[in-house]
Amino acid sequence: MxxxxxxxxxxxxxxxxxxxxxxxxxxxxSRLNILVQNRAKPAVPFGGLYRIIDFSLSNVMNSGLxxxxxxxxxxxxxxxxHLGMGEAWDFTGxxxxxxxxxxxxxxxxxDWYKGTADAVRQNIxxxxxxPADEVVILSGDHIYYMDFxxxxxYHRYKKADVTVGMMVVPMSEIHxxxxxxxxxxxxxxxxxEKPEKPRTNLASMGIYIFxxxxxxxxxxRDREENDFGMHILPRAIANDNVFAYPFYGYWxxxxxxxxxxxxxxxxxxxxxxxxxxxxxxxxxxxTSGLPFDRSPxxxxxxxxxxxxxxxxxxxxxGTVQNSVLAPGVVVAxxxxxxxxxxxxxxxxxxxxxxxxxxxxxRVRIQAEAVVGAGNNHEIANRQQPKHLYTxxxxxxKEAVVPPGVSIGRNCIINCKTKEEAxxxxxxxxxxTL
Amino acid sequence: MIKPSTLAMILAGSRVDELDVLTYYRPKSAVPFGGFARVIDxxxxxxxxxxxxxxxxxxQYRGYSLINHIGTGAAWDMIGRHRGISILPPFKDxxxxxDWYRGTADAVYKNLxxxEYHEPEDILILSGDHIYKMDYxxMIDYHYRxxxxxxxxxxKVDKKKAHRFGIAAIDDEDGEKxxxxxxxxxxPQSAPEADWASLTVMVFKPxxxxxALGENQKSHSFEFGRDIIPLLxxxxxxxxxxxxxxxxxxxxxxxxxWQSNMDxxxxxxxxxxxxxxxxxxxxxxGIRDAQxxxxxDNGVIHNSLVYNGCVIExxxxxxxxxxxxxxxxGAIVENSVLFFNNCIGxxxxxxxxxxxxxxxxxxxxxxxPEVGTVADQVTLIGWNNKIPDGTIIGEGATVYPNxxxxxxxxxxEAGGVLx
Numbered sequence: 001m002x003x004x005x006x007x008x009x010x011x012x013x014x015x016x017x018x019x020x021x022x023x024x025x026x027x028x029x030s031r032l033n034i035l036v037q038n039r040a041k042p043a044v045p046f047g048g049l050y051r052i053i054d055f056s057l058s059n060v061m062n063s064g065l066x067x068x069x070x071x072x073x074x075x076x077x078x079x080x081x082h083l084g085m086g087e088a089w090d091f092t093g094x095x096x097x098x099x100x101x102x103x104x105x106x107x108x109x110x111d112w113y114k115g116t117a118d119a120v121r122q123n124i125x126x127x128x129x130x131p132a133d134e135v136v137i138l139s140g141d142h143i144y145y146m147d148f149x150x151x152x153x154y155h156r157y158k159k160a161d162v163t164v165g166m167m168v169v170p171m172s173e174i175h176x177x178x179x180x181x182x183x184x185x186x187x188x189x190x191x192x193e194k195p196e197k198p199r200t201n202l203a204s205m206g207i208y209i210f211x212x213x214x215x216x217x218x219x220x221r222d223r224e225e226n227d228f229g230m231h232i233l234p235r236a237i238a239n240d241n242v243f244a245y246p247f248y249g250y251w252x253x254x255x256x257x258x259x260x261x262x263x264x265x266x267x268x269x270x271x272x273x274x275x276x277x278x279x280x281x282x283x284x285x286x287t288s289g290l291p292f293d294r295s296p297x298x299x300x301x302x303x304x305x306x307x308x309x310x311x312x313x314x315x316x317x318g319t320v321q322n323s324v325l326a327p328g329v330v331v332a333x334x335x336x337x338x339x340x341x342x343x344x345x346x347x348x349x350x351x352x353x354x355x356x357x358x359x360x361x362r363v364r365i366q367a368e369a370v371v372g373a374g375n376n377h378e379i380a381n382r383q384q385p386k387h388l389y390t391x392x393x394x395x396x397k398e399a400v401v402p403p404g405v406s407i408g409r410n411c412i413i414n415c416k417t418k419e420e421a422x423x424x425x426x427x428x429x430x431x432t433l
Numbered sequence: 434m435i436k437p438s439t440l441a442m443i444l445a446g447s448r449v450d451e452l453d454v455l456t457y458y459r460p461k462s463a464v465p466f467g468g469f470a471r472v473i474d475x476x477x478x479x480x481x482x483x484x485x486x487x488x489x490x491x492x493q494y495r496g497y498s499l500i501n502h503i504g505t506g507a508a509w510d511m512i513g514r515h516r517g518i519s520i521l522p523p524f525k526d527x528x529x530x531x532d533w534y535r536g537t538a539d540a541v542y543k544n545l546x547x548x549e550y551h552e553p554e555d556i557l558i559l560s561g562d563h564i565y566k567m568d569y570x571x572m573i574d575y576h577y578r579x580x581x582x583x584x585x586x587x588x589k590v591d592k593k594k595a596h597r598f599g600i601a602a603i604d605d606e607d608g609e610k611x612x613x614x615x616x617x618x619x620x621p622q623s624a625p626e627a628d629w630a631s632l633t634v635m636v637f638k639p640x641x642x643x644x645a646l647g648e649n650q651k652s653h654s655f656e657f658g659r660d661i662i663p664l665l666x667x668x669x670x671x672x673x674x675x676x677x678x679x680x681x682x683x684x685x686x687x688x689x690x691w692q693s694n695m696d697x698x699x700x701x702x703x704x705x706x707x708x709x710x711x712x713x714x715x716x717x718x719g720i721r722d723a724q725x726x727x728x729x730d731n732g733v734i735h736n737s738l739v740y741n742g743c744v745i746e747x748x749x750x751x752x753x754x755x756x757x758x759x760x761x762x763g764a765i766v767e768n769s770v771l772f773f774n775n776c777i778g779x780x781x782x783x784x785x786x787x788x789x790x791x792x793x794x795x796x797x798x799x800x801x802p803e804v805g806t807v808a809d810q811v812t813l814i815g816w817n818n819k820i821p822d823g824t825i826i827g828e829g830a831t832v833y834p835n836x837x838x839x840x841x842x843x844x845x846e847a848g849g850v851l852x
Contacts (some may be wrong), residue, residue, distance in 0.1 A: 049741070050723035088721075248776040268727065276740065285721050291482070293713055295706040296468035296738035296754070297726060298698075303734060311725040312469070312741050313707070325725070 020132040021065050022123070023056055023118055025140035026073030031256045031386030033387045034396040035360060037415055039078040041255070042399070045343050045361075046325045047267050047276055048311040050283045051082055052254060053140040057098075058281040061089040061260070063148035065136065066096035069126050071119045073103050088284040101126055115205075115226030121219045127212065139206040143253035143263050145279040149211060151245045161214045162187065162236050165207030166244040167251055176253075177203035178229040180237075188242045190401055193229045202244065204229065205251060214240070236298050250274045258390050261358065264324045264341050268307050280333065286314065294327045318348070326361075329425055335365075340372075342357045343397075352401075360397035360415065370394065370406040379429040382408045388430075439485050439573060440553035441834060442544075443476055443500060444537045444633070444657075445492045445561035451686045454815035455835055461499040464563030465772050465790075467697055467706050468738040468753045469720060470713040471502055473682070477518075478711045479727040483569040486516035487551060490561065490611075493523045501717055508714040514574060521547060536655030542646040546641070556642055558634035558657065564682030564693050567634065567708040572675045576636040582670035583641065585614065585662070586634030587596040588677045590797060596620055597632035597685070598656040601673040614672040619659045631658060631676055632681060642671060680704060683707060690781045691811045694753050694770045698736050717771055720756045731762060747777070761796075765804045778822070788814040789834065795822035802828045810848070826851075 014416055022114065029041025036044060042053035051071075062140050068091060072079055079100075085091075086098035101123045101287060113119035120137065121128075134155065136148055139357055148167070155163040166180055181190035192199065208228060210218075218225075218232060225231035236242050250273035254260040264271035285294075294313030299305065304319045306429040313327040318335035326344040331337055343361040348354055352365045355372030365371060377391030386392065388410040396415030401407060402422055408429035417433055445462040455464050473490075480488060488511060492499050492614075499520070506518035521544050523533050534540035541548070541558065546694055548556065555576065557569055567586065576584035599619045606612035614818055618625050635657065644739035647660050654660050664674055680703050682693035696703040715721035723742025728734065732745040739745065742756035747764035757774035760766055764781040773790040777783065784801035785808035788794075798820050801812040808828060814820075815834030820841070826832065827847030836851065845851045 234664045267724075275724075277722065280722070281724075282722055285715060291712075292478075292707050293469070293715065295711070296740035298733035299719075299737050299739065299749075300700070301736045305728045305734060306730055306732060308728050309725040310728060310739070 003230075007297075012175050015332075018065055018067065018132065019134040019136050019148075019209070020127065020130045021060050021068040021136045021138065021148075022120055023053070023060070023068060023070045023138050023140050023320075024119060024206075025053055025070050025076075025079060026113060026119060027139070027141050028074045028140065029255055031387055032260060033257060033384060034394055034412060034415060035257075035260075035358070038251050038397060040072065040074045040076060041076075043079040043082055044254075044260075045057050045326060046143065046260075047264060048253070048309050048324050049285070050276060050281060052143065053082070054281050054283045055143050055145070055279075056138050056140045056275075057083075057089045058279070059144070059146050059148060060136075060138070061091070061148075061282065062280045063146075063152075065148060066091055066093070067130055067132070068098045069101045069123060070098060070140070071101045071113070071123065073113050073119070075380050076100070078101060082284050084284055084286070088282050093330075099126065111347075115230070116220065116228045117232050118226040120215070121223070124216065124219060126233060127216065132212055135210045135212050137208040137210065141255065142205065142251060142253055143274065144205075144247075144253075145249055145281075146207070146247060148207075148209075151207075155209045155243070158186075159241065160209070160243040161211050161240040162233070162242045163209040163245050164233070164242065165205040167205055167247040169197060169203040171201045174198040174201050176201055178206075178233065179203060181213040181245045186244045186246065188233075188237050189235050191234045199213065200310060202337065204233075205247060207243075207245075210414050217245075256360070257387055257392055257394065261341065261392055265322070265339075267324065268309055268322065300333070303331075318350075349403075349420050356391050356409070357393045357395060362398045363395045363401070364399075365395075365401045366403040368403075368404045369401045371401055375404045376429050377409050379408075381412060381432060383429045383432045384412065438554040439487065439557055439569075440540060440555075440568075441480055441485050441488045441557040442548070443473070443490045443559055443561045444540065445473055446534060446537075446540065452684075452690060453831060454813055455687075455690070455787070457708070457815065457834060460492060460592045462492075463498040463502055465755060466564065466694070467711065468755055469703070469740045470706070470711060471717075472564065473499070473502070474711055474713045475564050475566070475709075476559050476561055476711065477509050479565075479567050479569060481511070481712065482710050483567075485557065486511055486513070487545060487553075488518045488732050489516060489544065490520045491534065491537075491544065493518060495538070502714050504714050508716070509712055519547070530690060532582060535657075536660075537657050537703055538646055538649050538661050539655035541642075542655070544785060545643065545646065549643075553639055556637045556639055557634075558635045558637065562684070563632065564684065564704060565632070565677070565680055566678070567677055569630075569634070569636075572634070573636055574671065575607075575675050578673060579611075579613075579673045581636070581673040582638045583662070583665050584636040584673045584675050585676040586632035586677050586682050587611075587629040588632055588681050589628055590630040592628050595620055595625055595628060595630065599633075599662065600625045600627050601629045601631060602627035603629050603675050603676075608658050609676060609678070611673055611675040612614075612660070616664070617662055617666050617672070618661065629676070631662070634675075634677075635662075641665065643715075687811045687813060691770065691785070695751070695768070697738055697753060698751060711790055716721060718756070720773075723756045727819075732760075747779075747781075754811065755790075767804045768808060769801075772816075784808050785810070785828070786812045786814065789816035791816050792818040792820065794820045795824065796842065797822055798824045798826070800826040 024185040025042040027041040172201045180188045252263045297314040300317035303316045310328040317333040318331040323340045328345040330347045332350045335348045340357045346363045349367040352369040380389035389407045393411045395413045399417040402419040407427040412432040460496045600617040601614045603612040684690040726743040729746040733748040738758045739754045746762045747760040755773045759776040761779040766783045769786040778796040781798045810829030813831045826845040829848040830845045833852035
């Protein structure tokens with residue numbers, strides 16, 4: 001049945017015309033540095049088992065929406081592999097589905113997406129092929145739990161042309177967001193994109209519900225309007241019905257290394273408000289192509305683990321504190337892992353130390369090595385001072401830290417760095433290799 | 434496209450009385466094992482890695498848990514044009530024959546139409562009840578090399594335990610590989626001269642199997658071990674033994690079942706599930722949706738397996754924890770196997786306990802002998818129980834599933850049964 005009660009004919013009445021979802025997953029997320037060297041930001045692993053996009057996809061699933069287009073652009077391979085046929089989120093079936101929408105050549109050569117609205121515009125045929133009354137536009141970059149069904153009901157109740165998911169953020173952070181001024185009925189009356197001098201602390205979460213026809217009309221009106229926040233919304237607010245849908249839960253844009261680290265740590269902190277399992281977050285566990293399923297984690301006779309998340313397939317014989325370990329991580333006897341995030345199949349060999357570090361997949365920390373040495377968190381990374389300045393060290397995918405080597409704070413060891421690449425036994429704070 | 438030549442049939446129907454409350458609601462093959470899997474995952478994974486992709490499962494006892502577990506077969510890559518797992522339950526035929534399978538051989542006989550439809554060149558029949566890693570393809574190659582009518586997988590056992598098995602005497606035609614079976618005794622009461630036990634892994638030449646099953650229908654007993662193998666021996670068929678040299682978990686008693694769980698632990702475990710390539714259906718019971726295990730401030734875990742979805746605030750030693758097990762503060766769990774979604778309350782003490790799924794154990798509950806002491810017998814808790822605070826359950830006791838609050842008593846004596 002047509003939930004909106006706006007069916008037009010007896011045959012159409014029988015077609016479930018639920019909202020169509022467009023998930024913007026093209027984000028480069030360059031501030032995540034080497035974590036996005038080989039993958040788009042939504043495909044960055046998170047919380048041991050998950051990838052960032054799992055949160056948006058699972059919210060879509062748990063809201064009862066089943067038709068999803070994922071707009072990709074930047075290094076989409078790992079994302080496409082992860083989405084597969086969508087069965088992990090129950091998107092397979094005759095009238096259900098998740099479709100990858102990569103950029104395609106238009107009338108001009110190689111039309112890359114010029115902005116969020118442009119990305120949607122370039123896939124207007126997808127919108128036209130899938131009848132729906134509303135289009136839900138989301139970003140695949142955020143960690144949160146939200147019921148889009150409730151937001152849709154709100155959108156319908158308000159008879160809005162556009163509804164924007166918004167939440168209160170600290171005044172000091174509003175400059176990173178689109179900011180909306182609302183009146184007593186939550187109508188958005190004014191808009192400032194990334195304001196230098198904010199008048200409000202109500203931030204856009206990058207979650208929009210558009211009436212489908214309104215969206216089609218808007219996108220065809222002015223082909224120079226390429227961004228929702230910069231162009232489409234201000235115009236809509238000036239002329240049409242735009243409402244704010246208030247959100248009060250846990251929501252993080254994990255766009256920086258520090259924010260990414262904090263959000264991971266929130267999972268092990270009590271009462272932080274994030275709980276992937278309670279939120280019903282699903283992931284696709286089969287992408288690694290292993291011939292076996294990960295066995296339960298093994299804890300050896302002398303293992304010492306506290307305040308940590310340990311995934312299946314890990315093998316812990318040393319000490320792990322305040323850390324999040326993805327599947328297949330090995331922590332050997334005498335090794336210490338502290339305040340760190342280790343992606344799948346990292347190996348931390350005997351008597352080595354990993355402190356305040358994010359290791360991408362299959363990193364090998366050899367015996368007696370120290371990653372995150374010393375206490376000087378203040379020296380930012382010399383090449384990327386805006387990425388690494390709080391003490392976190394990054395080790396790229398499949399890099400090796402040779403035996404006995406000591407790596408300081410705010411360091412970056414690039415993907416696939418081999419033993420030969422090390423200039424000596426010590427990598428100083430803020431260095432990049 | 435190459436059509437598969439082998440049809441595998443898994444005998445998964447049996448309920449094992451000695452396994453007591455664990456098989457009240459499921460066949461032996463669907464009993465949980467290894468902290469996330471089921472017993473039948475072992476033969477299924479062996480089939481997958483042996484490249485055998487056409488499989489039938491014969492099941493009649495409490496099939497639902499098994500049907501759920503097999504799902505589409507996708508977990509073992511068994512979907513495709515010539516790949517698949519079919520579950521064959523009993524059915525009523527128009528001859529008004531008894532619809533239940535009267536034995537393992539009868540089960541296969543009743544499904545001969547299915548078997549013949551697949552036109553297999555060889556038929557692999559195995560039990561779904563055992564824990565082992567085996568390359569069936571190597572055994573099938575041996576079967577062809579010997580032009581055998583039947584090849585039996587066998588393993589050396591202690592002669593004192595021979596009375597529990599089908600025992601074959603094997604000549605040393607191919608040394609460690611195998612040899613011709615010169616004599617066969619099913620569950621011999623007196624100590625036999627031979628010590629090669631049948632693994633219930635059998636490769637048949639189809640026409641020999643069809644003839645034997647037809648002949649067997651005249652009899653009153655319909656078992657492969659008791660009837661079909663002796664029949665082939667009496668016909669002087671070419672029966673060969675293929676020697677298995679690795680681990681074999683024959684878990685017919687609670688003690689054996691517990692022991693094979695303990696064989697998962699230690700620095701060099703006898704059962705190495707990842708090395709064996711074990712796969713399960715992560716969809717079943719939704720275990721794919723569990724988040725990583727959370728080990729809290731005071732959690733202690735030594736020599737144990739803990740799957741995703743567990744939350745550990747207490748102490749866990751020498752134990753196997755399935756998804757969703759919670760161990761509260763001050764609780765100590767030793768030498769135990771806790772199935773899915775059990776909650777162990779604060780300050781509990783468990784030693785050598787197996788708990789089936791979904792029990793909530795209150796605070797300060799003592800089950801089994803004092804922790805730190807060597808327990809002799811396994812204490813068994815059936816599923817869906819809510820054990821009141823302070824209850825004491827003695828060593829070797831059995832608690833039936835689904836007890837109501839009124840049925841609970843303060844103390845269950847050692848070896849006692851609460852039902």
